[in-house]
């Protein structure tokens with residue numbers, strides 16, 4: 192691990208911002224001691240440098256990574272960036288350095304702590320994304336499908352292609368409460384935007400009936416003689432249950448209609464990339 | 469009868485069919501208005517029995533005119549009967565699909581009136597889904613034995629996967645327990661489906677929905693424990709079916725007693741879940757680990773060991789092939805190490821290109837060594853403190869509950885006694901999607 196300079200880097204929180212920061216670190220030939228996104232301010236003892244997002248520079252870094260170590264390396268970096276790994280920016284800065292130095296071989300250097308940590312974080316993130324492809328539950332009202340999720344990792348960019356492909360003629364919103372992000376889709380157009388406090392509209396009669404039928408199906412399809420709560424728990428951990436219609440106890444409390452705020456400002460472009468492993 | 473009641477009855481009567489995966493088909497941009505399929509399959513929820521739920525699994529109708537003794541829907545059984553209209557079924561599927569409850573539909577049916585009529589109703593349901601709704605999601609359709617081949621053909625063009633359930637693993641059992649079905653009526657549609665699948669255009673780009681016949685292939689199901697066939701017999705049959713009919717999957721379903729009949733296990737009998745689990749493990753070894761059925765069992769050892777899984781069992785009987793040197797062994801041999809999975813082996817092969825692997829290095833790869841450490845060396849060194857000897861290894865490979873059972877009596881005599889599935893078995897007991 193290279194020596195750290197007594198300086199903290201701040202960036203806008205986007206992937207492009209982070210790549211711009213990588214560029215800046217190379218240009219100045221310094222490795223910051225701390226990196227954090229704007230708004231995630233921490234108490235630091237070092238002078239703080241704000242790195243502007245520069246799309247052109249970020250592209251150069253992106254291409255550099257792919258040229259040196261291949262698309263899979265970039266995929267790992269993107270997934271790890273979306274994960275909740277501790278100090279992921281510093282970790283990725285090291286990882287990118289290793290990629291440039293060692294080429295595609297980096298991916299197999301799993302005995303190295305940095306490579307191991309990045310691979311694990313990327314894997315955890317992809318795993319959660321895969322879970323969400325199944326566990327997302329939409330409510331349908333007035334031709335719009337809505338859903339609120341609370342993932343550990345910022346999986347929205349990773350599941351966007353899946354849902355946009357699947358419901359290509361529909362309109363839908365998936366709101367990630369944990370990370371304050373929303374995926375908006377309307378017949379061919381999509382946007383990943385920052386969002387706060389979005390509440391889906393309350394269920395109407397059709398919606399309630401669909402849920403009642405689904406719950407019935409769910410309860411009926413299990414074979415009593417094979418009851419196995421432990422197995423279910425390990426395959427569908429409890430943290431997902433609040434999301435799942437079939438795990439709610441019957442009729443829900445009537446919710447007051449509430450309008451969500453959805454500032455239409457794109458914050459990340461990772462969603463446009465193909466990230467499947 | 470309202471939809472709620474119909475759904476209850478027709479789900480209840482379909483639930484014993486375990487073949488419920490949504491994998492093996494991948495589509496996008498096929499011009500569908502709603503829905504696509506994903507080759508790795510997606511589980512949308514897990515039922516209380518721990519099985520993956522990815523499809524709306526229902527019968528078109530349970531008003532069956534046949535009398536298969538092992539089946540709840542047999543004509544002589546006194547149960548509530550219901551039948552969906554094609555429209556009801558299509559609407560239900562779309563409503564669930566839009567809410568992301570399911571990957572698609574698994575449609576089977578009892579024989580209403582006759583096989584052809586039943587098949588026509590199923591075709592109409594799928595036609596509404598595909599044509600009226602432009603549905604591109606996953607559909608698994610059951611071919612009804614005895615139906616006209618033109619109808620099977622049409623059904624296959626609307627479905628992603630087709631299956632015909634063999635159910636009973638021998639001709640004799642079939643004759644005794646399913647008097648209305650013949651071996652021919654089951655094998656004929658299987659042969660037809662195989663041929664039609666083989667005619668599919670090679671390049672996916674050339675296939676429009678209408679030109680593809682069951683792109684996710686064909687599967688079947690065998691019932692375990694309703695009839696006296698041994699594990700060896702069942703596994704050999706499965707291996708032969710994989711070969712002969714190019715099946716994608718064989719599913720095994722532990723028999724759950726539904727009828728009081730001297731030809732069948734008593735209604736109080738517990739479903740043989742551990743046996744089913746061992747068969748799935750062995751099936752996995754056939755398909756992904758390069759094993760042959762004859763290596764795992766033979767006429768003299770015709771049932772699986774209850775205490776250790778089939779791979780461990782094989783290893784214990786072939787200790788001369790171990791230990792395996794992790795840094796030099798080929799993929800085929802690494803796959804035979806108990807505790808190493810396909811993913812683990814891939815990681816090992818990848819990682820050892822970058823340098824020599826040690827036991828610590830293996831741990832970093834996320835490879836579990838609990839079982840494997842008895843069978844491997846790293847750069848010539850064995851894991852510290854291990855005794856390489858049959859009895860000690862066997863003990864180490866068993867779970868606590870199995871060990872207790874083992875110590876209270878020789879395991880040779882115990883083969884009829886079924887110990888509680890151990891933790892690992894319980895957790896992995898996901899028949900549908902192992």
Ligand code: SF4
Pocket residue numbers: 532533534535536539540541542543577578579
């Ligand atoms: S044909 Fe036999 S197995 Fe199928 S539903 Fe009728 S009775 Fe059951």
